[in-house]
Amino acid sequence: MPVVPLDVQDKINAVMAVDMSKELKMQAVSEILQKYEATLSEEEQKIFETKLETKGQEIQEQIAKEREKTIIQKIAIDNGNIEYKANARSGETSQPVLDG
Numbered sequence: 001m002p003v004v005p006l007d008v009q010d011k012i013n014a015v016m017a018v019d020m021s022k023e024l025k026m027q028a029v030s031e032i033l034q035k036y037e038a039t040l041s042e043e044e045q046k047i048f049e050t051k052l053e054t055k056g057q058e059i060q061e062q063i064a065k066e067r068e069k070t071i072i073q074k075i076a077i078d079n080g081n082i083e084y085k086a087n088a089r090s091g092e093t094s095q096p097v098l099d100g
Helices: 006-017 022-038 042-068
Strands: 070-072 075-078 081-084 091-093
Touching: 006 022, 022 042
Parallel strands: none
Antiparallel strands: 070 091, 075 081
16 A cells, blocks of 8 residues: 555656655655645644654665675686676575685
8 A cells, every 4th residue: 555645656756767866866755745744634644654654664674685685696717717607506595605
């Protein structure tokens, strides 16, 4: 279930598509959300803030999982030449690499 209505989502998506710094994007998105929240009743604002907080936690959890991934690449080194070998042995895992 979306946290904001479609028209607000469209405004946020438009900001995210513009070529500008992450900081400016976050500032613009924050302003959009503040303007939307100002249109809500006090009870609706509480519900909105709860949904927004929950969504923020979900995003943080996704980011944490991505940071914990280990990417596995296979390369061949022959006489100083390095060659990337893409095959079934390349991939990713959520487990740390064990040095042995």
